[in-house]
Amino acid sequence: MNDWGRRVSLHLANQDRQVLIVVLSRWAGLAATDQRVLPAVAALGATSCGADTAQDGRRLWAVLDL
Template sequence: MATAEHTPDYPPKSPPPPKRPLQPPRPETGLVGTARARMKVRNRRSANWCLEAAPWAAGKATEHVLRQLHEWGYREADQAAADLTGALVRTAVADGGRRVSVHLADQERQALVVALSHQPGLAGGDTAVLPELTGLGAVSCGTDTAEDGRRVWAVLDLR
């Protein structure tokens, strides 16, 4: 007995259109291919301030940093913290951007102070400030340049 193919007597049902249009895939947000990783501070206290890049910014940043260190219970290294913060912010202001951001974090009785000049297009490799930071008491210091400006940082021992 031969079996005949059976064709349906109605058209096949098509799926309904999507309720929202399809979105293109999101861009890759990993660190691969970036010139410099964004600064991430985890598992420790931190604070940051954004200031106008003006001659008075170093004094204002020093006030903010010292007030925050006092709130965290550090009063031993006031002069060194003030000197380092002032030098970092003056360096960032000298880059010629419109603003400067100052970041502070602490861990195991050490403070990290970072100044970022938001001046794009700076030439890299300017390390003239590093001997000054070391002379002011920095345990470790460094600088790097990326599309969003130069980042200058120093670690201060708060013992």
């Protein structure tokens, strides 16, 4: 994420031979996620992926098969 946030957290979870990767960037007032990000993540082999932006930061997530 190229949003200049100083606090980023990474969360991982697995179930049924898949892994969920969630990245949280704690930078208030971010604009919506660049529309090129999700197709680029999907091209890396993600089963599904998404992004959202709230007042307290941005969240990107992807599910990958193991």
